[in-house]
Amino acid sequence: xxxxxxxxxxxxxxxxxxxxxxxxxxxxxxxxxxxxxxxxxxxxxxxxxxxxxxxxxxxxxxxxxxxxxxxxxxxxxxxxxxxxxxxxxxxxxxxxxxxxxxxxxxxxxxxxxxxxxxxxxxxxxxxxxxxxxxxxxxxxxxxxxxxxxxxxxxxxxxxxxxxxxxxxxxxxxxxxxxxxxxxxxxxxxxxxxxxxxxxxxxxxxxxxxxxxxxxxxxxxxxxxxxxxxxxxxxxxxxxxxxxxxxxxxxxxxxxxxxx
Amino acid sequence: xxxxxxxxxxxxxxxxxxxxxxxxxxxxxxxxxxxxxxxxxxxxxxxxxxxxxxxxxxxxxxxxxxxxxxxxxxxxxxxxxxxxxxxxxxxxxxxxxxxxxxxxxxxxxxxxxxxxxxxxxxxxxxxxxxxxxxxxxxxxxxxxxxxxxxxxxxxxxxxxxxxxxxxxxxxxxxxxxxxxxxxxxxxxxxxxxxxxxxxxxxxxxxxxxxxxxxxxxxxxxxxxxxxxxxxxxxxxxxxxxxxxxxxxxxxxxxxxx
Ligand SMILES: Nc1ncnc2c1ncn2[C@@H]1O[C@H](COP(=O)(O)OP(=O)(O)OP(=O)(O)O)[C@@H](O)[C@H]1O
Ligand SMILES: [Mg+2]
Numbered sequence: 001x002x003x004x005x006x007x008x009x010x011x012x013x014x015x016x017x018x019x020x021x022x023x024x025x026x027x028x029x030x031x032x033x034x035x036x037x038x039x040x041x042x043x044x045x046x047x048x049x050x051x052x053x054x055x056x057x058x059x060x061x062x063x064x065x066x067x068x069x070x071x072x073x074x075x076x077x078x079x080x081x082x083x084x085x086x087x088x089x090x091x092x093x094x095x096x097x098x099x100x101x102x103x104x105x106x107x108x109x110x111x112x113x114x115x116x117x118x119x120x121x122x123x124x125x126x127x128x129x130x131x132x133x134x135x136x137x138x139x140x141x142x143x144x145x146x147x148x149x150x151x152x153x154x155x156x157x158x159x160x161x162x163x164x165x166x167x168x169x170x171x172x173x174x175x176x177x178x179x180x181x182x183x184x185x186x187x188x189x190x191x192x193x194x195x196x197x198x199x200x201x202x203x204x205x206x207x208x209x210x211x212x213x214x215x216x217x218x219x220x221x222x223x224x225x226x227x228x229x230x231x232x233x234x235x236x237x238x239x240x241x242x243x244x245x246x247x248x249x250x251x252x253x254x255x256x257x258x259x
Numbered sequence: 260x261x262x263x264x265x266x267x268x269x270x271x272x273x274x275x276x277x278x279x280x281x282x283x284x285x286x287x288x289x290x291x292x293x294x295x296x297x298x299x300x301x302x303x304x305x306x307x308x309x310x311x312x313x314x315x316x317x318x319x320x321x322x323x324x325x326x327x328x329x330x331x332x333x334x335x336x337x338x339x340x341x342x343x344x345x346x347x348x349x350x351x352x353x354x355x356x357x358x359x360x361x362x363x364x365x366x367x368x369x370x371x372x373x374x375x376x377x378x379x380x381x382x383x384x385x386x387x388x389x390x391x392x393x394x395x396x397x398x399x400x401x402x403x404x405x406x407x408x409x410x411x412x413x414x415x416x417x418x419x420x421x422x423x424x425x426x427x428x429x430x431x432x433x434x435x436x437x438x439x440x441x442x443x444x445x446x447x448x449x450x451x452x453x454x455x456x457x458x459x460x461x462x463x464x465x466x467x468x469x470x471x472x473x474x475x476x477x478x479x480x481x482x483x484x485x486x487x488x489x490x491x492x493x494x495x496x497x498x499x500x501x502x503x504x505x506x507x508x509x510x511x512x513x514x515x516x
Contacts, residue, residue, distance in 0.1 A: 038371075126352055128352050128353075130314045131354070133341065134341060136370045136419075
């Protein structure tokens with residue numbers, strides 16, 4: 001009885017290790033194809049459009065509303081202790097360090113990770129991935145590498161915009177609703193905005209972008225068993241990407257800010 | 260005869276989990292001939308082609324193309340060997356994110372044989388060879404009927420003029436006339452390119468139209484091989500049962516009661 005339990009646990013642990021190993025190998029193979037020719041520029045630009053451009057509206061809305069809520073919440077919380085500078089600093093700090101990259105990452109994971117897994121998964125179960133191989137094209141190079149690179153580049157760009165719009169959201173509430181002076185608020189924002197905060201946020205974004213693309217590609221690439229398999233791959237890609245984003249957010253925060 | 264077979268399989272085995280699909284397949288295909296492979300659903304015909312293409316790694320055995328063991332090659336050599344094979348997949352496997360002409364020219368573009376500007380003209384030319392109008396090139400694969408998709412897939416397979424052609428059920432799901440048209444196109448292409456071909460089919464009429472040689476696969480082995488004219492009167496009870504579609508005979512379909 002005891003031994004059964006241990007064996008089951010052991011099998012599960014082994015399975016997890018095998019899965020993690022496969023994922024790491026997949027990631028290394030995909031990344032190595034980014035730097036080895038031939039390059040597929042069209043596939044890369046399409047991925048940039050999908051990940052970056054078409055995610056703009058949803059990321060922008062998320063950022064604006066988050067900035068607005070932050071300002072509103074902190075105004076009630078901080079009440080009257082020199083509230084104007086406190087709110088400005090709180091908004092710019094939380095948006096650039098945390099909320100910009102994390103929320104953009106989660107939104108893009110839902111949007112793009114799912115679409116990627118579905119597209120590559122469908123290609124897998126309809127033999128299109130095999131067909132690529134028969135037409136002198138390495139599927140890792142054609143399907144995976146451009147998406148990994150696009151994720152790595154597009155997410156920081158999105159987060160720059162999210163940062164600006166998040167601060168703008170806070171600014172709107174602070175000036176229009178809470179009645180702060182616009183110039184003072186902006187001045188405070190600029191005073192409290194630290195290069196390190198912004199840069200750490202952008203590094204996080206790059207890592208999250210890579211994770212999103214990696215999960216979408218990996219689960220799509222390894223999907224099997226028709227429409228149901230593709231559905232499962234899509235779900236797995238989004239869930240895995242979201243969890244990994246939060247986990248890596250912690251790890252990166254440790255690296256950047258803990259002393 | 261001392262000619263080296265174009266394709267030579269010896270003892271090719273493959274199982275998925277504990278399910279044995281190929282159990283020691285031996286097969287020779289001579290240069291310039293067309294081999295038709297018949298066999299029940301799930302007997303491993305598609306797996307066999309994918310093994311030769313290197314898309315599935317066999318558990319044991321050897322696969323030689325022009326006397327060279329493909330399984331022993333390093334990756335670049337294998338990719339070069341694969342580039343000499345054109346494959347028509349069972350379900351077409353057209354890239355649905357690309358227009359028809361890019362599908363057809365895909366292999367040529369990938370091999371950098373032609374510039375993108377010239378690719379479309381070339382694609383239209385190849386589409387013409389399979390009896391499709393050039394305007395089809397601007398459509399998307401999803402906008403085509405099943406028969407047109409098969410023809411586009413055929414065009415894609417032959418575009419790079421491969422020395423070896425594989426056809427996985429080229430006429431399944433088509434009406435008899437379209438089936439005959441596709442068979443004719445296949446015979447034309449194989450003759451024009453001088454290619455060696457392996458075709459999988461369930462259609463006996465089609466088998467005799469396409470094939471010079473025929474082989475039957477059952478329970479993971481080649482159980483019969485002869486020339487394709489003898490297919491209907493093979494004298495082999497298993498082949499006879501299959502070609503005449505009889506319920507009783509040596510082959511027992513595994514059906515759950
Ligand atoms: N990737 C795979 N993983 C697991 N099992 C597989 C895989 N590919 C094929 N099989 C199994 O191998 C067997 C043979 O499949 P295959 O597709 O070669 O059949 P087939 O002879 O082409 O049949 P059909 O005439 O219906 O196309 C099937 O039982 C199938 O379940
Ligand atoms: Mg098949």
